[in-house]
Amino acid sequence: MKHKMVGVEGGKTFSIEQVGIERERETLINMIALAPKASIIHVHAYESKNGHGEVANFFYLKGVDYGRMKERSLDTLNEIANNPDFSISVTRGVWQDSEGINHNRKAKDREFKTVTAIYNHDNELLTEAITKVEQSILNPQYKGAEYDKQGNGIYQQEDGTLHIRDCRLLHKVVIREGDYPQTASGELVALTNAIKKMLPISKYRQVRLDGRYDYLTIGGEIIMQDEGGKKVYVGFAEHKGFIKPRITGLENELPLVKVPIETIKQVTEPEEEIDKEILDLLG
DSSP states (O other), rough: OOBOOOOOOOOOOOOHHHTTTTSHHHHHHHHHHHHHTTTTEEEEEEEESSSOOEEEEEEEEOOOOOOHHHHHHHHHHHHTTTOTOOOEEEEEEEEEEEESSESSSSSTOEEEEEEEEEEETHHHHHHHHHHHHHHHHSSSOOOOEEEEETTTTEEEEETSSSSEEEEEEEEEEEEEEEOOOOOOHHHHHHHHHHHHHSSSSEEEEHHHTTSSOOOEETEEEEEEOOSSSSSEEEEEETTTTTEEEOEEEEEEEESOOOOOOHHHHHHHHHHOOOOOHHTBBBB
């Protein structure tokens, strides 16, 4: 029997279309906008849109300042460039021919392999990669989509879809591995990407609210999807130190959708500690 989704006092239901492009979203927008900075956003069982089938749980910090992330990233990059003891190990995919020469493209006589190289401070390729990363931060080629701010942390794209922006990735747990093709990259590209991953700006994220996931928590409430693709609020009720889910968007006579207490604890008390450096990135 499919759940009939209804709006009730204390909660409101949203179809994917309503979350994405239609009306009656004010409650949802306010819920996100009023959630305080440094709130933990947990997206449970998000299915990647890249078509490779990866499913993962994500934990984000709400309210980071993108400008500060850029400044911190440039500071870190400067420290790397001026540290004579700096070195970085980079592993990349290559298509290797019978003579042991590495290529970026697949061919009949080439075999896919992974190679690892260590780059020290005096390596010219490292210097070039640092310059490329710096330019990508100062003068990005892709300016990004246009967004209209609806409230603190909640934005609307030109096509009407809602996004929670200004998030910092804290933790990712892969539930189902994706089926990714074997890909090769050039040495400079691989080194540049490896340096980018060391910078605070690499953790900047946004969450598209019409994505495919089991549920999303923010500010003590959940937006949940059932088998039919609908969404419903779930409130968290605390009693004597224990947190229990309270369904507010399903008819009372229907069975409750149970959220394991372990999940709730993980949502409210993420394993990764939020240190002062991360908190300094808040807007």
